[in-house]
Amino acid sequence: MAAVESNIVSYAQVGAGARTAADSADRxxxxxxxxxxxxxxxxxxxxxxxxxxxxxxxxxxxxxxxxxxxxxxxxxxxxxxxxxxxxxxxxxxxxxxxxxxxxxxxxxxxxxxxxxxxxxxxxxxxxxxxxxxxxxxxxxxxxxxxxxLPLAKLLGAHRDSVQCYNTSGGYLHTELPQVLKNVATSRESGIGGIKIKVGQPDLSIDVRRVGEVRKLLGDGFPLMVDANQQWDRQKATRACRAFEGFDLTWIEEPLDAHDHEGHGQLADRFDTAIATGEMLTSFEEHAHLIMAGTDFIQPDAPRVGGITPFLKIMALGEFKQRKLAPHFAMEIHLHLAAAYGIEPWLEHFEWLGPLFNEQLQLKDGRMWVPDRPGLGFSLSxxxxxxxxxxxxxxxxx
The missing domain is CATH 3.30.390.10 (Enolase-like, N-terminal domain)
Structure with missing residues (x-):
């Protein structure tokens, strides 16, 4: 019994002399x-x-x-x-x-x-x-x-590059001939996918624009469309049916951003994937969306409060086998998408280029994680x- 007591005293003495993480922490x-x-x-x-x-x-x-x-x-x-x-x-x-x-x-x-x-x-x-x-x-x-380490490597990357699509050349204010020129330029630059905006009051105009872009790109090249929440359930159903023949990678925000049930129903009804989530501003909102069953989730780290809640969204999304296509801010989302277990997409926006001294590398349809530590950018x-x-x-x- 005496020997046991001696050991207890010995461990207590060692613990008393040790520094804790709090003692040595930076501030x-x-x-x-x-x-x-x-x-x-x-x-x-x-x-x-x-x-x-x-x-x-x-x-x-x-x-x-x-x-x-x-x-x-x-x-x-x-x-x-x-x-x-x-x-x-x-x-x-x-x-x-x-x-x-x-x-x-x-x-x-x-x-x-x-x-x-x-x-x-x-x-x-x-x-x-x-x-x-x-x-x-x-x-x-x-x-x-x-x-x-680059942030992607710190988080535990699944890949060193992410397939990348461009949006900025296909807005509705752009006439169709210019949209086609923009699409051709983006493809020549090495982009991996093209997204254009839809949601015209006349659905036939949307169908014509999408058809012309598909013809230019040819079969198999990834093409997405984005309605920016401007349809109700009836119009969205008609539009999704009209777009089925264009082999789209996804139809984005066909309904109000908070109509989680409606997006899930469209995902169940049509072969074309449904994507949404960019307008949601918390983990909790994304949790409802993920559980409702949309195909692609599109969280935005600056909108949900940063990387901490984004990682929670990623964990739940991967558990429920949702695909990931973060919205905007590719300088941040490249690292997060690289750490997602299911092959994701990254949205390319050249708008933010003038803000930073460093630029990301696009090659063979993919954006590559830089070897710079952290996010890898500094203010210009x-x-x-x-x-x-x-x-x-x-x-x-």
Whole structure:
């Protein structure tokens, strides 16, 4: 009995002298927020403009977050808003930013919840969630940089490249001859798929445009269409039936973004896959969508609150065997799509190019994960010149 007691004392003494993870943790000591407006060369219209519910898109508001720690580690992330809300996201981000000062940057899950509670009275979806995204994404970027790994590799990549499609050349404001020129240019540049907008008041116009693009691309080349939520269930059913013969990879947002049941029913009824999810702004909303049975899920990390909730969406989506095609922000989503277990798609937008010093590599229809640590991008001088507001917290490095 005496020998047993002696061993207990020995273990207690060892434990008393050991340092814990909390003892040696790094700390956040500086945060900078930038509100940057990216102008678009040509106003952009989709079905929401034709139906009169929105005005043409002329600029995109970005909220960038830069974080630095006591030990000299850095991270950058961003959120964005189209048409309205940019200053609101920036204002809420500015309110909650001080909660991160002095915190361990590795505790990303804990910090996400902390920022949620900081704005809990405003809800857990929408603008308050989108204001968390720049911080959360910057923390993941920092973590990967500290590990000297691209974020995809830190997460556990399934692939080094992701098949990539282009959207920006097929908007409804673009006349069909120009759409065909844009499609040909995109294909020659090495893009792996083409998406065009639909949702004209006259369905026959949509069918003609899709038919001409299919003829140009030939059989088998991936082609998608996007209705931007502008059909009710009856019109969506008719449109899906009309498009069945074009061998589409998917029909996107045929219904209101929150009609999870309707999207699931269309997925069950037609051979052509149904895709949706870009407008949802929380994990919970995506969970309802995934369980309803749509074929492709299209989460947007800046809209759902960052990478932390996006990873939860990925886990549930993979469990339910949903395909993944993240919306917009390819600089972030390339890494996340590379870490998805089922072959995904990445949406290519050249619009964001002027914001960054680095550009992604497109080859053989796929976007390749860069070997740069973290997300692999930094703000350009042009982006800084577009800055409309700035807020700093803590000690400047």
């Amino acid at each position: 956040i000591d500086w945060i900078q927020l930038s509100l940057i407006y990216l102008p678009l060369a040509t106003p952009v219209s989709d079905a929401k403009v034709l139906t009169g519910v929105q005005k043409p898109l002329t600029e995109i508001a970005f909220v960038f977050c830069e974080i630095r720690t006591r030990d000299g580690h850095e991270g950058i992330g961003f959120g964005y808003s189209k048409r309205a809300g940019g200053r609101g996201v920036f204002a809420h981000a500015r309110e909650i930013a001080p909660n991160l000062l002095g915190q361990d940057p590795s505790d990303i899950g804990k910090l996400f919840v902390q920022l949620q509670w900081a704005g809990a009275s405003m809800g857990r979806a929408g603008m308050t969630t989108q204001a968390i995204a720049p911080f959360d994404i910057a923390l993941w970027d920092l973590k990967a940089k500290r590990a000297k 001088e042009q982006a800084i010149r577009w800055r409309a507001d700035l807020a700093e917290f803590g000690q400047r490095p």
